[in-house]
Amino acid sequence: MAKKIILAVLVLILIIVCGIALLGNNSVDIYNDGENVTVETTSFSNVDKNGLSNEICRYTLEVMNDTSTNITSYRNGIEDICKQYGLEDVEINIDSSIGPNQIPVIVYVDGTSMLPTLQDGQFALFNKTHDVHVGDIVVADSEEYGGIIKRVDQINGNDIHLVSDNKNISYEFINGELYEIKGISTWVDVSDINGVVISY
Numbered sequence: 001m002a003k004k005i006i007l008a009v010l011v012l013i014l015i016i017v018c019g020i021a022l023l024g025n026n027s028v029d030i031y032n033d034g035e036n037v038t039v040e041t042t043s044f045s046n047v048d049k050n051g052l053s054n055e056i057c058r059y060t061l062e063v064m065n066d067t068s069t070n071i072t073s074y075r076n077g078i079e080d081i082c083k084q085y086g087l088e089d090v091e092i093n094i095d096s097s098i099g100p101n102q103i104p105v106i107v108y109v110d111g112t113s114m115l116p117t118l119q120d121g122q123f124a125l126f127n128k129t130h131d132v133h134v135g136d137i138v139v140a141d142s143e144e145y146g147g148i149i150k151r152v153d154q155i156n157g158n159d160i161h162l163v164s165d166n167k168n169i170s171y172e173f174i175n176g177e178l179y180e181i182k183g184i185s186t187w188v189d190v191s192d193i194n195g196v197v198i199s200y
C-alpha cells in the first residue's frame with residue numbers, strides 16, 4: 001500500500017512539473033513566403049497576442065526592405081518586440097517558403113536589362129543575404145541607379161561589380177541629342193546587396 005502511495009505521489013509530482021514546463025513555454029512561430037507573413041504566438045501569460053503578432057508582421061515587412069538586416073539581427077529584433085510585450089525567454093521559430101531561418105522577398109522586375117533571363121513585368125524571389133558569388137543574380141541598391149536587379153560580374157573584397165544580362169546596344173534621339181542605350185555596369189558595396197535571386 002505504501003509503495004502505491006509513493007508511486008502516486010511521484011506521478012502527481014511529474015504531472016505538475018510537466019504542466020509547469022508546458023505552461024511556462026512562450027513561443028513565436030513566424031512564416032514568410034516572400035510576400036505574406038503569418039505569426040502565431042503561444043503563451044499562457046496575459047499578453048496581447050494580436051498586438052504582438054501585428055508588431056512582428058510590421059517589423060518583418062521593414063526587414064524585407066532593409067539591406068542591412070540579416071537573420072541574426074532579425075531574430076534579435078523579434079526578441080526585443082517580445083520583451084516589450086512582457087514575454088521573456090521566448091522560443092522564436094522562423095520558417096519560410098525557402099526553408100528555416102531565411103528571409104525570402106518577392107520583387108517585381110521592371111525593364112528589359114536582364115533579358116533573356118528575366119522578363120519585364122515578371123516576379124522574382126530572392127533570399128536576403130550578403131553571401132554572393134560571381135554569376136549570382138542579385139537585388140541591390142545603387143547610388144547611381146536606385147533599386148536594381150543585376151548579375152554579379154566581379155568581386156573585389158567588399159566591392160561587387162554588377163552588370164546587365166542584356167548586351168544589346170541601341171541609339172535613341174532624346175531632345176535632339178543622340179544617346180547610346182545599353183545595360184548597366186556598376187560597382188556597389190556588399191552592404192548594398194539586398195539578396196540573391198533564387199527563383200524566377
